[in-house]
Amino acid sequence: MDTAVVFKMHITSLAVLVLAAAPLAAQSTAFVGVTVLPMDRERTIPDQTVVVANGLITAMGPSATTLVPSGARRIEGRGKFLMPGLAEMHAHVPPQQPENQLLEDIMFLYVANGITTIRGMLGSPYQLGLRDRLASGEMLGPRFYVGAPSLNGNSAPNPGTAARLVREHKAAGYDLVKIHPGPSRATYDSAIAVGREVGITFGGHVPADVGIAHAIASRQSTMDHLDGYIEGAAGPGAPPTGWRDITSAQLRTYAEQTRAAGLYVVPTQFLWENLWWPPDPDEAAAWPEMQYVPKPWVTGWQNQARGRATQVAQMGLTREDAEVLFAKRNELLKHLADVEGTILMGTDSPQMFNVPGFALHRELRVMEAAGLTPWQVLVSGTRDVARYAEDVLGQSAAYGTIVVGHEADLVLLDGNPLESLDNLTRRSGVMVRGRWLSKAELETGLAEIAARYAQ
Numbered sequence: 001m002d003t004a005v006v007f008k009m010h011i012t013s014l015a016v017l018v019l020a021a022a023p024l025a026a027q028s029t030a031f032v033g034v035t036v037l038p039m040d041r042e043r044t045i046p047d048q049t050v051v052v053a054n055g056l057i058t059a060m061g062p063s064a065t066t067l068v069p070s071g072a073r074r075i076e077g078r079g080k081f082l083m084p085g086l087a088e089m090h091a092h093v094p095p096q097q098p099e100n101q102l103l104e105d106i107m108f109l110y111v112a113n114g115i116t117t118i119r120g121m122l123g124s125p126y127q128l129g130l131r132d133r134l135a136s137g138e139m140l141g142p143r144f145y146v147g148a149p150s151l152n153g154n155s156a157p158n159p160g161t162a163a164r165l166v167r168e169h170k171a172a173g174y175d176l177v178k179i180h181p182g183p184s185r186a187t188y189d190s191a192i193a194v195g196r197e198v199g200i201t202f203g204g205h206v207p208a209d210v211g212i213a214h215a216i217a218s219r220q221s222t223m224d225h226l227d228g229y230i231e232g233a234a235g236p237g238a239p240p241t242g243w244r245d246i247t248s249a250q251l252r253t254y255a256e257q258t259r260a261a262g263l264y265v266v267p268t269q270f271l272w273e274n275l276w277w278p279p280d281p282d283e284a285a286a287w288p289e290m291q292y293v294p295k296p297w298v299t300g301w302q303n304q305a306r307g308r309a310t311q312v313a314q315m316g317l318t319r320e321d322a323e324v325l326f327a328k329r330n331e332l333l334k335h336l337a338d339v340e341g342t343i344l345m346g347t348d349s350p351q352m353f354n355v356p357g358f359a360l361h362r363e364l365r366v367m368e369a370a371g372l373t374p375w376q377v378l379v380s381g382t383r384d385v386a387r388y389a390e391d392v393l394g395q396s397a398a399y400g401t402i403v404v405g406h407e408a409d410l411v412l413l414d415g416n417p418l419e420s421l422d423n424l425t426r427r428s429g430v431m432v433r434g435r436w437l438s439k440a441e442l443e444t445g446l447a448e449i450a451a452r453y454a455q
C-alpha cells in the first residue's frame, strides 16, 4: 500500500467520526463491500465502503473499518464496481425550448446511461435556467455546462459583430462560446481576443479559413469532431484521395501540440463515420434505442442519412476512401490518447441516429476499436472532464474521481469496465449528486419514455 492510500485512510477515519456524530442518517447511503475505481489513476480498490450524505462522498475506506451510519440506506456492493459518472461533452440540448416532458426525458436518457455531466453545444437563453434547475435537483439530470448560441458565418459575419456577441454571451452567463464553420480568420481572431479579455473560452468546429494550426495557436480549448486535423494534414483543398498520404508523424505532431497547449478534442467518431458512410436508414431506425425518442426524430435522421448518402456519392467518395478517413481519424485519436489528457468523451447527440445517452456507448466502442485502452476511454469521460472544467472553464469541479468531499455522481456496475467496456452497460444503478436510481427505477423510467413515444 502506498503512502497516499494510507493518508487517505486517515482522512477517511476522521470523516467517519464526524458523520457518526451528525444527525443526517436519513439522507445517507452506503455502498458496502464494493470495488472502487477512483479514476485518479489506473487502479481498483477492493472491498470498500463508500458513504454518501447530502450529495457528497463523506467517507470511504475498507469495509471492515468504515462505519455505516445508523439509518443509512445500504447498497450491497460485493462483486460490484463503483466508478464516477460519465460525461457527454458534445450534447445538443434543443435550442428552442421544448415542452418540459421532452426535456425531462432527454435528461433521464443521459442519467439512465450513467451520464452525470453534459456540455451543451447548441445554446439558447432558456438553457441557462435549465442549468440551474438541473443543478438544484428540481429536474433530475446531469450537471449541464451551457455553450452560447454559435458563432457562425451568419451570426458573426464580421469581426465587430463577433466581438459584440462574445461580450454579450459572457454577460449572459454562458460557460463557453461555440464555434461553427463559416467565420473568417479575422472574425475568429476578434472573437478569440475578446474572449481572452472577458474570460470566456471557445470550443467546437475549426472554420476552414482558420485551420487547425491557427486554432491550436489561438488556444481554442476544444476541437470537436477532430475538426481541422485531417484537413490540415492533407493540405488545403486536398481531395479525399489525399487522405492516404497523411503520415503517422503528422498526426503524432498534432497530438503533441494539442497536449502542449492544454487543449482537448471531443472526437464524436461514431457520428463522423455515419456522416461519411451513412448506415442503411431502415436498419438504423430499428436499433433498440430508437424507441426512446419521438418518432419524428427518427424519420428526420433517416432523411438526413439519405441526403448524406447522396452528397457522398456526388463527391465521388468510395467506400475505400471512407475507410482511409476513419483509419486516419482513429490513428490520430490513438496518438491523442497516448499523450494523455487531450480527449473528452462526446457524441453530438441527438445528431443523426445518436440517441441521447445510448449513443455514448456506441461511441466508446469506436474509441476502443481505434486502439484506446479501456482506461484511456474511461478517463476521457471522468477525471479529464473535471480537469477541463477547472483549467479551461475556470469552475470548481469536485467530481470525476471518487474521493471524500467530491459530489456523489456515481455508477454501480456488475463488472469491471477496465476489463471490458461492455460492463458499462451492466448497471446496478446510478447516483446523481447523491440521488440514487436503482436498476429497477431506471428500467421503469425507460419503459415510460418508450410508451410515450410508441404512438
Ligand SMILES: [Zn+2]
Residues within 6 Å of the ligand: 090, 092, 121, 122, 348
Ligand atoms: Zn455540435
